[in-house]
Amino acid sequence: MIDLSLDREIPVLDWGPHLSGRVKRMKSSAIRELLKLTQQPDIISFAGGLPAPELFPLREVEEACRYVIRTEGDRALQYGPTEGYLPLREWLATSMHKYGVPAVPDNVLVTNGSQQALDLIGKVFIDPGDFVITSRPTYLGAIQAWNAYGARYQTVDLDDDGMVVDQIEEAYERAVRESGRPPKFIYVLPNFHNPAGTTLSLERRQRLAEIATRLDLPIVEDDPYGALRYEGEDLPPVCTYVPERTIYLGTFSKTLTPGLRLGWIVCPEVLMKRFVLAKQGADLHTGTFAQFVANDICQRGFLKPHIQRLRRVYKERRDTMLEALAEFWPEGCSWTHPQGGLFLWARVPESIDTTEFFKRAVEEKVAYVPGVNFYPNGDGGFNAMRLNFSYSPPEKIVEGIRRLGVALKKELGMM
Amino acid sequence: MIDLSLDREIPVLDWGPHLSGRVKRMKSSAIRELLKLTQQPDIISFAGGLPAPELFPLREVEEACRYVIRTEGDRALQYGPTEGYLPLREWLATSMHKYGVPAVPDNVLVTNGSQQALDLIGKVFIDPGDFVITSRPTYLGAIQAWNAYGARYQTVDLDDDGMVVDQIEEAYERAVRESGRPPKFIYVLPNFHNPAGTTLSLERRQRLAEIATRLDLPIVEDDPYGALRYEGEDLPPVCTYVPERTIYLGTFSKTLTPGLRLGWIVCPEVLMKRFVLAKQGADLHTGTFAQFVANDICQRGFLKPHIQRLRRVYKERRDTMLEALAEFWPEGCSWTHPQGGLFLWARVPESIDTTEFFKRAVEEKVAYVPGVNFYPNGDGGFNAMRLNFSYSPPEKIVEGIRRLGVALKKELGMM
Numbered sequence: 135m136i137d138l139s140l141d142r143e144i145p146v147l148d149w150g151p152h153l154s155g156r157v158k159r160m161k162s163s164a165i166r167e168l169l170k171l172t173q174q175p176d177i178i179s180f181a182g183g184l185p186a187p188e189l190f191p192l193r194e195v196e197e198a199c200r201y202v203i204r205t206e207g208d209r210a211l212q213y214g215p216t217e218g219y220l221p222l223r224e225w226l227a228t229s230m231h232k233y234g235v236p237a238v239p240d241n242v243l244v245t246n247g248s249q250q251a252l253d254l255i256g257k258v259f260i261d262p263g264d265f266v267i268t269s270r271p272t273y274l275g276a277i278q279a280w281n282a283y284g285a286r287y288q289t290v291d292l293d294d295d296g297m298v299v300d301q302i303e304e305a306y307e308r309a310v311r312e313s314g315r316p317p318k319f320i321y322v323l324p325n326f327h328n329p330a331g332t333t334l335s336l337e338r339r340q341r342l343a344e345i346a347t348r349l350d351l352p353i354v355e356d357d358p359y360g361a362l363r364y365e366g367e368d369l370p371p372v373c374t375y376v377p378e379r380t381i382y383l384g385t386f387s388k389t390l391t392p393g394l395r396l397g398w399i400v401c402p403e404v405l406m407k408r409f410v411l412a413k414q415g416a417d418l419h420t421g422t423f424a425q426f427v428a429n430d431i432c433q434r435g436f437l438k439p440h441i442q443r444l445r446r447v448y449k450e451r452r453d454t455m456l457e458a459l460a461e462f463w464p465e466g467c468s469w470t471h472p473q474g475g476l477f478l479w480a481r482v483p484e485s486i487d488t489t490e491f492f493k494r495a496v497e498e499k500v501a502y503v504p505g506v507n508f509y510p511n512g513d514g515g516f517n518a519m520r521l522n523f524s525y526s527p528p529e530k531i532v533e534g535i536r537r538l539g540v541a542l543k544k545e546l547g548m549m
Numbered sequence: 550m551i552d553l554s555l556d557r558e559i560p561v562l563d564w565g566p567h568l569s570g571r572v573k574r575m576k577s578s579a580i581r582e583l584l585k586l587t588q589q590p591d592i593i594s595f596a597g598g599l600p601a602p603e604l605f606p607l608r609e610v611e612e613a614c615r616y617v618i619r620t621e622g623d624r625a626l627q628y629g630p631t632e633g634y635l636p637l638r639e640w641l642a643t644s645m646h647k648y649g650v651p652a653v654p655d656n657v658l659v660t661n662g663s664q665q666a667l668d669l670i671g672k673v674f675i676d677p678g679d680f681v682i683t684s685r686p687t688y689l690g691a692i693q694a695w696n697a698y699g700a701r702y703q704t705v706d707l708d709d710d711g712m713v714v715d716q717i718e719e720a721y722e723r724a725v726r727e728s729g730r731p732p733k734f735i736y737v738l739p740n741f742h743n744p745a746g747t748t749l750s751l752e753r754r755q756r757l758a759e760i761a762t763r764l765d766l767p768i769v770e771d772d773p774y775g776a777l778r779y780e781g782e783d784l785p786p787v788c789t790y791v792p793e794r795t796i797y798l799g800t801f802s803k804t805l806t807p808g809l810r811l812g813w814i815v816c817p818e819v820l821m822k823r824f825v826l827a828k829q830g831a832d833l834h835t836g837t838f839a840q841f842v843a844n845d846i847c848q849r850g851f852l853k854p855h856i857q858r859l860r861r862v863y864k865e866r867r868d869t870m871l872e873a874l875a876e877f878w879p880e881g882c883s884w885t886h887p888q889g890g891l892f893l894w895a896r897v898p899e900s901i902d903t904t905e906f907f908k909r910a911v912e913e914k915v916a917y918v919p920g921v922n923f924y925p926n927g928d929g930g931f932n933a934m935r936l937n938f939s940y941s942p943p944e945k946i947v948e949g950i951r952r953l954g955v956a957l958k959k960e961l962g963m964m
Contacts, residue, residue: 138649138790144651144792145793146819147767147820149817149819149820152733152734154675157826157827192623207610207611211605212605231555234555246661249832259568261570275833278829282830352562352564352567374553375551375553377559378559378562379562392628393628393836393838395837404564405562408564408572411575412572415664415668416664416665416831418662421661423809424810424839
């Protein structure tokens with residue numbers, strides 16, 4: 135007689151021999167373990183990349199839900215096309231026209247946030263051992279997505295003007311030398327870089343387009359924060375110059391809300407067909423209801439004034455953080471001055487390893503992401519950290535930076 | 550001067566050399582092209598697997614949206630954990646207890662529909678050339694997901710009692726012979742099989758558990774329709790017998806609505822860690838808002854009476870289709886008698902190839918899915934078709950089956 139009771143003893147299987155070779159490349163990042171420490175309510179966390187929840191447009195989302203359900207509920211709750219909801223794709227395509235990118239709906243695929251776009255790019259482009267060219271540091275979620283496909287990385291430096299694009303040719307040659315084939319694409323975060331907070335200069339954008347064309351390399355342009363500029367002039371995205379070779383990624387996570395889980399890809403139609411096939415196998419399509427709700431909000435013209443409001447609030451938070459850093463941190467530290475986005479990148483004296491230092495910071499009830507996590511080859515960022523300024527209100531920003539200052543001074547023997 | 554106007558000529562790149570080897574395995578299925586023909590409004594389509602939109606619980610979803618936004622909007626619209634929303638995972642874990650599966654939230658991962666679960670299984674298990682054991686026919690979306698990872702298939706027959714599990718050992722041996730290693734898992738759809746409509750008998754469920762244990766093979770148990778039973782007794786899922794080696798897949802798409810895009814995996818905790826890592830890279834997490842809304846609806850106890858209603862309506866549609874088949878189809882045809890679910894599987898005389906015949910059916914303004922699409926190795930189903938009975942109201946079902954009968958008779962020279 136088999137015991138099927140709820141308190142029976144269930145054997146534990148060794149799953150190791152059953153798994154794919156791929157899982158060995160999908161290691162739990164140290165960062166995830168670190169971040170668990172930051173869940174305590176008395177910790178001020180600059181670690182996540184969360185938008186400010188008190189700014190979520192609750193009333194507008196509720197109104198859009200009601201309207202969508204009442205007027206087209208049978209379609210909004212049904213299966214939908216893999217490409218996404220056509221009116222939303224139209225709206226997104228049109229939003230590229232101001233940059234001189236003549237996108238039409240057939241150039242747009244709606245994804246589950248831009249993380250899924252990164253995953254689909256991995257699926258469609260990367261064979262094990264292939265190289266990708268990124269800046270050093272670069273966005274950690276991209277590394278995580280592409281590691282699963284066996285990507286390797288050739289990196290170029292990043293300075294106050296963003297990715298040092300003149301090093302790309304050298305990175306290309308190293309890739310060819312080490313793998314016997316060209317790298318798969320150049321990954322760039324032109325606006326308010328995650329984690330560095332820097333913006334790629336206009337000159338470098340044009341130069342990047344030229345270099346990519348000369349080397350016949352695709353460009354993956356990740357632009358989650360472009361709308362969140364707090365000073366200076368908007369710059370055209372790289373896809374303005376080379377739409378034929380750019381895969382542009384956008385998201386509603388930072389402008390509308392992350393919880394709808396909506397991002398999108400804009401790319402040439404011939405390539406779109408590949409992404410659609412990959413997405414079909416991955417999850418059929420992005421949630422219909424979320425797309426209808428976002429579309430309703432966009433079509434009503436609500437997004438623009440809402441983004442104005444976000445800019446005002448986040449600008450104040452950025453300024454607060456910059457002032458607090460100047461006031462509370464010891465000498466020998468430096469940080470970037472982001473013109474927008476959610477993050478800045480701080481460097482502390484080289485004697486401090488920010489991964490080691492993390493525990494001391496948590497003792498002082500404050501958290502950040504250690505810089506090394508953003509180096510695809512783990513070869514830098516040891517004395518750097520990423521600080522988020524969008525999530526915490528100003529008084530918490532001041533207090534958190536003060537606490538970090540105290541921890542740094544203790545570590546340096548100054549207190 | 551670069552032309553950045555909207556009507557400029559943009560060159561078309563040859564993306565072929567840039568893509569991964571993987572994309573060659575992701576071919577556009579013929580079925581997708583066929584189904585485009587069925588979009589015309591005067592066509593009665595039995596091709597899709599859509600639930601009846603007129604049964605969507607619009608009022609309850611609207612109420613849940615309002616409640617969730619008003620009471621916890623700041624969390625419902627924020628980023629969430631990769632594993633899913635804890636109260637929903639609790640509810641899903643508890644829903645397994647009636648089967649004697651002692652699941653806890655740590656056994657549950659919320660996915661973007663069960664298609665994403667299939668994709669994550671491919672990512673975590675399948676290396677190129679690995680074999681998977683399936684029935685012949687089997688669910689087409691699973692084949693599509695796993696083809697991208699380079700899966701191959703060893704198939705076993707399917708009869709009125711479902712998968713012929715006694716052929717599994719032989720399939721196992723063929724896999725070992727051809728690939729030099731054991732197959733990766735057994736894929737089974739025990740309840741109201743897609744496309745066949747058959748149900749795996751109790752005896753075979755137990756036997757499958759024994760065989761899997763003896764061969765040390767994982768089982769992927771795909772159960773999208775289990776709640777939609779129209780006659781007979783509920784049977785325990787296979788995971789009841791071997792929870793330690795079963796990956797159980799569920800979904801809200803057929804019971805609540807597809808548009809929220811919510812499915813889930815129940816599996817051993819040691820394995821869950823792998824899925825969580827894979828999902829983190831794939832899209833960070835499933836839409837928070839959709840999870841809060843579904844959770845609210847579940848916790849209020851609405852789902853059970855709603856499913857009762859679906860059962861009544863779909864039972865009537867199944868019966869209508871069975872009666873119409875008996876009335877309108879020529880001799881030499883046969884079909885399954887599904888005890889639940891959305892589909893039945895019909896066979897026509899062998900002289901008819903259902904892929905060829907599709908065009909004639911569309912001329913008669915009716916559509917289905919040709920059977921060969923459900924054969925992973927394309928080696929059968931030539932005179933079979935899948936018919937969906939959940940989407941169309943009874944009068945359309947009668948008319949559609951009549952039209953198919955006319956087309957069949959014409960093809961057979963009987964008219």
